[in-house]
Amino acid sequence: xxxxxxxxxxxxxxxxxxxxxxxxxxxxxxxxxxxxxxxxxxxxxxxxxxxxxxxxxxxxxxxxxxxxxxxxxxxxxxxxxxxxxxxxxxxxxxxxxxxxxxxxxxxxxxxxxxxxxxxxx
Numbered sequence: 001x002x003x004x005x006x007x008x009x010x011x012x013x014x015x016x017x018x019x020x021x022x023x024x025x026x027x028x029x030x031x032x033x034x035x036x037x038x039x040x041x042x043x044x045x046x047x048x049x050x051x052x053x054x055x056x057x058x059x060x061x062x063x064x065x066x067x068x069x070x071x072x073x074x075x076x077x078x079x080x081x082x083x084x085x086x087x088x089x090x091x092x093x094x095x096x097x098x099x100x101x102x103x104x105x106x107x108x109x110x111x112x113x114x115x116x117x118x119x120x121x
Contacts, residue, residue, distance in 0.1 A: 003050040005030065006060060008043035015067065019045060022063055028056050 006019055023030045029048035035041050047056055078084070091098045 001050050002031075002046045002048055003053050004042070004044050005047050005053065005056055006045040008032070008045065009035070016045075018067070019060065019063070022059065023056070026056075026059060028052055 005023075008016055020030075020032075023045065029052070030045055031048065032045055033041060033043055035043040047053055085093075087098075
């Protein structure tokens with residue numbers, strides 16, 4: 001029976017590609033599911049044989065620790081060079097992250113600015 005090994009929800013494409021290559025490299029039988037048209041399904045990488053799960057999980061845990069170290073080092077290097085992600089870059093790459101927060105800020109700001117008008121009525 002199949003077992004979910006790695007959820008692909010909110011995972012960068014480069015990480016997903018690396019995990020796929022890692023599973024192929026070590027000869028695991030796996031398949032991928034997507035989120036579907038409405039985005040309601042569980043996108044992920046599944047092992048065909050649940051008996052391989054402990055070995056695959058250990059391999060994936062090791063990979064994720066290495067990736068965390070690498071990504072943190074890259075972020076620190078970018079920060080030291082003064083290269084940060086601008087608002088527009090963040091908006092283009094992660095609109096589902098930025099827009100709800102921006103809307104919340106605008107609602108709070110509008111409520112705060114209109115509060116004295118409501119109190120004077």
